[in-house]
Amino acid sequence: MLQSPLTRSRLRNQILAAIIFLTLIYFSLNNLLPAIRYNVVPYRHPILLDNAHSNASLETTTTSPTVHLVIASTKADDTSWTSRLTIPNLTILRYISDDPSAPFHPPKPKGHEALIYFTYLHDFYDALPDLTLFIHASETPWHVEGTLLRNTSFALSNLNLPQILQQRHYFNLRVTWRAGCPAWIDTTKTYADYDEAEEPFMAEAWRANFGAGEPVPETLGGPCCSQFAVTREAIRRRPREQYRVSRDWIVDSTWSDAILGRVWEHMWPRLFTDEASDCGHAERGSLCQMYGVCFWSEGELEGTRSCGRRGRG
């Protein structure tokens, strides 16, 4: 039977609509669903979880490790969310950079979190807990991955403390490095030619803090953002003097707060480990081992990024 031109054009429209509809379904299934599934209800890998991350590993030790939570904050920040953390044996130390009358405060409101961390490292050197967590004031900074719900509270609650205490000793809470590895910072860059604002400052910062005994590496890399966990053992790899020198270096520096904070982002690994860079652990493995957030394949993990920000580091 012959169709009238009108019917044919309607048919064409219907086919077009069907194609658009199916394409939408396809993209939703590929991009949206994994994001919903993994961002909101992270899948837990049963086998790895048994070995690497479960309450069992915490419960088999009779006493919980002692933990300090060092918060870098300003007066305006609301850090009340930290009081809801249920990590056993946790002591919260809120440093307030712009309040000299606060129980914990740096010598000056300066250097972003770096000066606060060094103030703590120096002052508590002889009274350190088993593990110290260094964080910013916000519960939901972009520094925390979408796979960890961009939620520091969620990340800390799921963090595998025994693994840090027994294996890693220094652990950046952010595990995504992407552009941050293997060589994010080129320390040979000059003020006349650089990609990252802190690059031309790196070599001088390194020498000022680590001295001639530790040559400046040509490149540095790792996850960004200066939120991490460190054991007492890792902090005491260096003498207390180190933390005084680095604290005073920030206090005396004429550089901007932003640059001071940024150069330290790239030097924490060297402060606490033998390595200058923090590129040795793949993101998917770390998510599973350290947070119990596991993906069967790289493709699955990639799928969670389609809706999120593609940040560096």
Ligand SMILES: *[C@@H]1O[C@H](CO)[C@@H](O)[C@H](O)[C@H]1NC(C)=O
């Ligand atoms: C771990 O222990 C906490 C507190 O005892 C409990 O609320 C939580 O459900 C446990 N998680 C698992 C995965 O067993």
Ligand SMILES: *[C@@H]1O[C@H](CO)[C@@H](O)[C@H](O)[C@H]1NC(C)=O
């Ligand atoms: C907390 O740490 C102290 C000192 O190590 C220990 O004696 C105590 O049993 C711990 N508390 C818990 C609840 O594990």
Ligand SMILES: *[C@@H]1O[C@H](CO)[C@@H](O)[C@H](O)[C@H]1NC(C)=O
């Ligand atoms: C962050 O995660 C914690 C623990 O999973 C949850 O209680 C809290 O509501 C979350 N906060 C936000 C702002 O989503």
